[in-house]
Structure formats: structure tokens, C-alpha cells
Amino acid sequence: MAEIEIKNIAKSFGNYQALHNINLTIHDQEFMVLLGASGCGKSTLLRIIAGLETATSGEVWIGGRRIDHLSPKDRGIAMVFQNYAVFPHLTVFENIGFGLRMQKLPNAEVERRVHRTAELMHIEQLLKRYSGELSGGQRQRVAVARALAMEPDVILMDEPLSNLDALLRMEMRAELKGVLAESKTTAIYVTHDQVEAMSMADRISVMHQGRIAQNSSPVEVYRNPSEKFVAGFIGNPPMNFLPATEVSKGQWSVAGCQFSGPEAHSGAIDFAIRPEDLSPADTGIAAIAKVVEPLGAHLLVTCDVEGHLFRAVLDSDLALRAGDTIHLAPQQDRIRWFDQNTTQAICLS
Amino acid sequence: MADISQSRSSGRFVYMSGVVLLCAWVLVPLYFLLINTLSSPEAVNAFPKSFIPEFDLGSLTFFANFAGMLSALKNSIFVAAITMILSIVLGAPAGYALSRFEFRGKETFRFLILLTRAFPLPLLALPLAVMFIRTGIDDTIFGLALIHTTLALPFSVLITFSLFSGIPIELEEAAWTLGCTRLTAFTKVILPLVLPGITASAIFAFVISWNEVFAAAVLTIENRTLTAFLLQNLDTSPLHLKFAGGFILVVPALVFIFAVRKYLFAMWGIANR
Known part of the structure; x- marks a missing residue:
């Protein structure tokens, strides 16, 4: 059992507060992704769990044991770094076996585990090579194998795929997910890539300015963003926002169209819809197409709606040119509402 | 075309x-x-x-x-060897600290290191000689090695600083997460990687000491190093002996540099690591 509990972790560098009272529980064998733009504190949080950084206050517990005062080697963790950190003076075999040798395991056991993890990561044929003779993808495999060979309670990954090219990243993404699920290890994975996060995570914690903005399943994060930041950060292209004005109780006017929304709300609110939840119709939000980008499967149309940027992902068969005016009808059950002042989502109940 | x-x-x-x-x-x-x-x-x-x-x-x-020649050669080697050891033992930790830790006065410290080379040795020679006589380490191999270490130390600190800075901190961090303490991470991961560079900077210190003549001439009388010994005796020698003496001085330094040229390149970051 390796449940991770992060209790009230805060971290400041001088006057700069990098993390504000983070509370997070990661269940045993769960794949948790910390997602956020650079500088949001996600790597700092991971490094605090690993013991490479000391929290200003708060506690970290792994498997019912408080570990924030222990040195990294005593925490039962293994870490995969963004730049791989494969030791250049050792062969792949010795790299994977490094941690096992440090534990003074007998030779036969080291060999058994190295071969097993190397097989798992498909690098058996590279065991005699040095890191200088490996490609980026191969080094990444060595780094993951080295972490897995430790058979840790928790595996921590800091943007492990961001140095790989796009195709390789997609391949490694699927492979990592499979290997980690099989190893039954609790994993925390830091990334700024939302596709990676969506595709791999059991649960996503979206981080913003040193706090957790939303912590839920990938689909939930995508469909029901808890605040405007999450809605704008997740999804490519991101969610559209338009200001709404109340017409009557529960009825809101958005760019000349009426939608039923929150019944009673003080203050200004925004109407929000994902670009792919729009379809061309006879009536709907009137939009002037500014840029039309055929993407093969879809047509990405960047429009202007009463001076606001508005994007739609439409069927690629649609004949549309820049300057045309189209009417876009949103799918009713996908409409979301946000408070303009607090930026929080407004629940319709 | x-x-x-x-x-x-x-x-x-x-x-x-x-x-x-x-x-x-x-x-x-x-x-x-x-x-x-x-x-x-x-x-x-x-x-x-x-x-x-x-x-x-x-x-x-x-x-x-020539009488005294061999003992002068021996003195030179001893002084240079002590200089080499001292400048690495003192210089490498300083270089490591400069590259890995943030501390108050770090920039000032780096500046001060360079400053030790700002004062010409002739300016310091007299007070040093007086101090050495008072402490009783005048005319000793160790005393001279101390001065040579002072001369070589800025280089060894700055060279090892750049060596350690060239090694990503993640390698150390990875070692820590894999069961190393700070010390074992250093000996198992960092040391093997910087050893060629350290060797080069050690040889560099050796050559600095080997070639140094002013302090050697001022601070030693009986226990002269080769340079000081030749300087003293060649002054009054005929021309052909001056050439031969110069040759004897130049060759070992050249051989050293040639032997470690690979590491010298590594030291300046030319060779690929």
C-alpha cells in the first residue's frame, strides 16, 4: 500500500510563494498527473515529495509513514527526470542496476531484475552500451527501467517525455501507461502537455499559480472545468467565452441569442462552450469567420462574435471562406457558465 | 562561381x-x-x-x-607534487561549492579568488620572506609549496568550478533517489566524470610550480628548486650552458603538457564528454 498524502504543503523562495497550502491525496496504484503551465509549482511539488526540495511547511506521508524529514534514498521512491539523467560513465546495465547495487543486493538478483526491466522496456539489446551511444528515446527507456528496477512504492516522473519528438512521445505515452499499470506502482507524473495528461491519468490535478485549481478525472476536468483558468488551459483549441446578460429569470442573452442558464446570480457571468460542441445552423450565434484552417479531419474556424474571439471546430466538408458569416448553434447540455469576478464555475442545479 | x-x-x-x-x-x-x-x-x-x-x-x-643539480631536481619535483596535491585538495571542494550551492558572498568570493593573482609576487616577496623566517618555514620545500599553491589555487578553483558546473545536477539528484547519500553520489557519479578534468588541473598546478622562479629564488637558499638553482648558476655561465639549462627546464613542462593534452582539452570543455 502506497497512498500518498500531502498535507498543507507550502513553499516559498524568498518573497515568492511557489506553493500555497497544497492538500492532495493520491490513492494506492493511482496514476496522478500534475498538469500546469511552467512556473505553476508542479515540479516544485514533485521535488518536495522526492526530497530534493524542502517544503517551508506541511507534511508528506507515503503509505502511512511521514517522510518529509527523510533523505530521498529512504523514501521508497524512484524518479525519472526530464533530461533522463542517465549516468554517462556506466553501461546501460550498470545504470539500471545502480540502485540495486546501492542496496547491496546479490549479483544474481541484480542481474535478474535488470534483465526483467530491460525486457519490459525493450532495451535488452542495449545493455552493454553507454548513454552516449543511445538516442533520446532509448535514454528515456533506460531512465524508466532504472526507476522500475528499484521496485519502488512510488514512481515520480518530471516531464519525462517532453524532450522526445512528437511521434516517439505518442508511442512512449501508451507504453509507459501500460508498463506502470502492470507494475502496480503509485505514480505521480508532472507535465505541461494536456494531451499527455488526458491520455495517461487516472486523475488530473490542474495547478495554477501555486495551488490546485481542479482535481478530478480527465473527462470531468474537460467537461466540467471548475474555473475559467482550467477551461482555458485544457482543450486545444480552448473553451470559448462570451459575456451574458440576464433577460428574465434563468434566461440569458448571449450575442443576440437566448439561452437558459443559472436562475439567480449576482454579478456578471460568462457563457462558455467548447469549439467542438458547436455546429452550423440556421439560427444561433452569428459569427464572422476570420481564419479558416482545414486540419484534415476538421475545419478550425476562428471567428469574431461581437468583438470577442470565438473558435469552432466544424466538419471539414463545410464550404466556408474567411469573411463569411455563419450561425453556430451550441449543444445545449455542453454549455457552461462562469462568474466573471470569481472566475469560478456556476453550478446549475 | x-x-x-x-x-x-x-x-x-x-x-x-x-x-x-x-x-x-x-x-x-x-x-x-x-x-x-x-x-x-x-x-x-x-x-x-x-x-x-x-x-x-x-x-x-x-x-x-653538476653538483647540486640532482638535489635541485628532486626539490622541484617535491615542491610541484605538494603544490599539485594541495591545490586539488583545497581547490576542488571550493569549485564544487561554487557550482552547487548558493551562499552569501559567492560573487565576492569568486572575485577575491582572481584578486590573489592581482598582486605581483615581487611586491609580496619581502613580507612573505619575513613571515616565513618568523614562522620558521623559510628555505623549506613545504614553505615554497605553500606559495606555489597560492599561485595555482585560483586556477584549480575556477577550473573545477567549471568542471562541476558542466555536470547536470540531475545526475546527482538521480543518484540520491537511487539510494546514494551526498558523499556516495559524489564518489560514484560525479568523481568518475570529473576525474579527467581534475587530473588536468592537477598537472596544470604542477607545471605552474615547476616553472615558478621568483618565489623560489627569494624564499630558498639551500633547498633551491631547479629553476632557482639554474637562475643562480646560469647567470655567470657561458652561453652554451645557458642554452642547455633552458632546455632542461623547458622539456619536462612540455612533456607534461603533451602527455595530458587530452585532459587539458576536456578541462576547457573542447572534447566531448
Whole structure:
């Protein structure tokens, strides 16, 4: 059992507060992704769990044991770094076996585990090579194998795929997910890539300015963003926002169209819809197409709606040119509402 | 097309003449030194010079049998060896600290290191001599090695600083997460990677000490190093012996540098790690 509990972790560098009272529980064998733009504190949080950084206050517990005062080697963790950190003076075999040798395991056991993890990561044929003779993808495999060979309670990954090219990243993404699920290890994975996060995570914690903005399943994060930041950060292209004005109780006017929304709300609110939840119709939000980008499967149309940027992902068969005016009808059950002042989502109940 | 190939060939000409010029700058004096060392006294003083050495070993045999020569050579080696050890033992930790830790006064410290080379040795020689006599380490190998260490230390600190900075901190962090303490991470991961560079910077310290003459001449009387010994005796020697003495001084330094050239390149970050 390796449940991770992060209790009230805060971290400041001088006057700069990098993390504000983070509370997070990661269940045993769960794949948790910390997602956020650079500088949001996600790597700092991971490094605090690993013991490479000391929290200003708060506690970290792994498997019912408080570990924030222990040195990294005593925490039962293994870490995969963004730049791989494969030791250049050792062969792949010795790299994977490094941690096992440090534990003074007998030779036969080291060999058994190295071969097993190397097989798992498909690098058996590279065991005699040095890191200088490996490609980026191969080094990444060595780094993951080295972490897995430790058979840790928790595996921590800091943007492990961001140095790989796009195709390789997609391949490694699927492979990592499979290997980690099989190893039954609790994993925390830091990334700024939302596709990676969506595709791999059991649960996503979206981080913003040193706090957790939303912590839920990938689909939930995508469909029901808890605040405007999450809605704008997740999804490519991101969610559209338009200001709404109340017409009557529960009825809101958005760019000349009426939608039923929150019944009673003080203050200004925004109407929000994902670009792919729009379809061309006879009536709907009137939009002037500014840029039309055929993407093969879809047509990405960047429009202007009463001076606001508005994007739609439409069927690629649609004949549309820049300057045309189209009417876009949103799918009713996908409409979301946000408070303009607090930026929080407004629940319709 | 003609223009391009012409400008390319003229660029090549400039490049090649630069190479030839630089080589000549180093090699011609060395060659004359060699010729004159291997010539008889008459040939040394004759004009015009021959460009082919006579292989007369008279001057060199003279030095080999010269009283005090061997003990001076031994002193030189001892002083240089102590300098080498001290400057690494003191310099490498300082270099590591500079590259890995943030501390108050770090920039000032780096500046101060360079400042030790800002004062010419002749300026310091007299007070140093007085201090050495008071503490009783005047005219000792160790005393002189201390001065040479002071001269070599800035280099070893700055060189090891750049060596350690060239090694990503993640390698150490990875070692920590894999079961290393700070110390074992250093010995198992960092040390093997910096060892070539450390060797180079050690040899560099050795050569600095080997070549140093002023402090050696001022601070030692009985226990002279080779440079100080030759300086003292060659002043009153005939020309052919001066050449031979110069040759004896230059050759070991050249051999050292040549032997460790690979590491020197590594030290300056030219070779790929």
C-alpha cells in the first residue's frame, strides 16, 4: 500500500510563494498527473515529495509513514527526470542496476531484475552500451527501467517525455501507461502537455499559480472545468467565452441569442462552450469567420462574435471562406457558465 | 562561381598562414634551443648558425654531473607534487561549492579568488620572506609549496568550478533517489566524470610550480628548486650552458603538457564528454 498524502504543503523562495497550502491525496496504484503551465509549482511539488526540495511547511506521508524529514534514498521512491539523467560513465546495465547495487543486493538478483526491466522496456539489446551511444528515446527507456528496477512504492516522473519528438512521445505515452499499470506502482507524473495528461491519468490535478485549481478525472476536468483558468488551459483549441446578460429569470442573452442558464446570480457571468460542441445552423450565434484552417479531419474556424474571439471546430466538408458569416448553434447540455469576478464555475442545479 | 571559389581559397590561405605563423611562434625558439643545446661551445658562439644540430652532448653531460643539480631536481619535483596535491585538495571542494550551492558572498568570493593573482609576487616577496623566517618555514620545500599553491589555487578553483558546473545536477539528484547519500553520489557519479578534468588541473598546478622562479629564488637558499638553482648558476655561465639549462627546464613542462593534452582539452570543455 502506497497512498500518498500531502498535507498543507507550502513553499516559498524568498518573497515568492511557489506553493500555497497544497492538500492532495493520491490513492494506492493511482496514476496522478500534475498538469500546469511552467512556473505553476508542479515540479516544485514533485521535488518536495522526492526530497530534493524542502517544503517551508506541511507534511508528506507515503503509505502511512511521514517522510518529509527523510533523505530521498529512504523514501521508497524512484524518479525519472526530464533530461533522463542517465549516468554517462556506466553501461546501460550498470545504470539500471545502480540502485540495486546501492542496496547491496546479490549479483544474481541484480542481474535478474535488470534483465526483467530491460525486457519490459525493450532495451535488452542495449545493455552493454553507454548513454552516449543511445538516442533520446532509448535514454528515456533506460531512465524508466532504472526507476522500475528499484521496485519502488512510488514512481515520480518530471516531464519525462517532453524532450522526445512528437511521434516517439505518442508511442512512449501508451507504453509507459501500460508498463506502470502492470507494475502496480503509485505514480505521480508532472507535465505541461494536456494531451499527455488526458491520455495517461487516472486523475488530473490542474495547478495554477501555486495551488490546485481542479482535481478530478480527465473527462470531468474537460467537461466540467471548475474555473475559467482550467477551461482555458485544457482543450486545444480552448473553451470559448462570451459575456451574458440576464433577460428574465434563468434566461440569458448571449450575442443576440437566448439561452437558459443559472436562475439567480449576482454579478456578471460568462457563457462558455467548447469549439467542438458547436455546429452550423440556421439560427444561433452569428459569427464572422476570420481564419479558416482545414486540419484534415476538421475545419478550425476562428471567428469574431461581437468583438470577442470565438473558435469552432466544424466538419471539414463545410464550404466556408474567411469573411463569411455563419450561425453556430451550441449543444445545449455542453454549455457552461462562469462568474466573471470569481472566475469560478456556476453550478446549475 | 569563380568568385566564390576564389574567396574560399583566399580564406583558406589566410587560415593556413595563421596556422603556420602560430606554429612557428612556438616551434622556432624551441628548435633553436634544441640546436644550441646539442652543439659544442664553439658552434653556439659561431655565426651564421647551422640549422642541423651536431649532437654534441657536452653541455648536457656537464649539467648531469653538476653538483647540486640532482638535489635541485628532486626539490622541484617535491615542491610541484605538494603544490599539485594541495591545490586539488583545497581547490576542488571550493569549485564544487561554487557550482552547487548558493551562499552569501559567492560573487565576492569568486572575485577575491582572481584578486590573489592581482598582486605581483615581487611586491609580496619581502613580507612573505619575513613571515616565513618568523614562522620558521623559510628555505623549506613545504614553505615554497605553500606559495606555489597560492599561485595555482585560483586556477584549480575556477577550473573545477567549471568542471562541476558542466555536470547536470540531475545526475546527482538521480543518484540520491537511487539510494546514494551526498558523499556516495559524489564518489560514484560525479568523481568518475570529473576525474579527467581534475587530473588536468592537477598537472596544470604542477607545471605552474615547476616553472615558478621568483618565489623560489627569494624564499630558498639551500633547498633551491631547479629553476632557482639554474637562475643562480646560469647567470655567470657561458652561453652554451645557458642554452642547455633552458632546455632542461623547458622539456619536462612540455612533456607534461603533451602527455595530458587530452585532459587539458576536456578541462576547457573542447572534447566531448
